Amino acid sequence: MMMTKYILALAAFVVSAAAQSITIAAPADGSTVTAGQTITVDVARANTLTPSQEVSVAIGLLNCGTSCSGIDPTQRFGQVVFAGPYTPSLHSSGPDFIDFYQNYSVTIPQNFAGSQASLNVAHFSLIGAGPFPNLETKSITLNVAASS
Template identity: 35%
Template sequence: MKTAFVLLALVAAAVAQKVTIASPAANTAVKAGSNVVVAIDRPASETRSTDVAVIIGLQPCRKDGNCDAVASNYARVLYHGPFTPKSVDGHSDPSHNYTVKIPQNTTDGKALLQVAHFYYAGIGNNPQMETLNTVLQITS
């Protein structure tokens, strides 16, 4: 019975947060050297949690277009710092907008915009991390 409770608690913590990349949308064309607004939304959760920080990265995909092979590498960190979502016009969930610059020397083609979200959750304030990404089309 104790094992089942622990397993249930871990599952609840794992689904507690689940932020989303509200923008830019998947496959958005973005010019190298330009600024992009990255909006990260945090839907409501029934599990107590506290947001801590995010890392926003950009990783060019392989020449063959395979983005899965590079998903765990945050080669270019565009932002790292606090994540403090608040009510924002145009968003149904609390959100935090970040303006990041796509490096001028980013090669044309597919690239992963990556987000790592750090938070602590549950009664014991267990540290947690989740990662997500979306594909952008980089142009020169």
């Protein structure tokens, strides 16, 4: 009986952490951007009934050369282009039905031209009544063209 309670508590913990998860809503994975261009990174999360406190995000760009396959953003985050608070706003028609998001403007470094780049977001929040700390990373791959 005690083991069943433990498993249920663990499952509730995992579900509440997953409910707080962010997504990179823009740019789209596989998009082509231009070196030197300023892009908008849209960091979004769904609405949830679990109490939480958003703390911060960091956005990094990693020059992968010809391929970002196998890059782990928890091990190689890249050049930090933003680090600061994450205070998403409620939007009635957010991207992909996500209710909260915040946009950040970041510039693609000139020396990334002609390569793939891993755009990485690290998100830190406090979840639950306890609360417990939650750190997650998400990444997408961008194709970086040379500026004309």
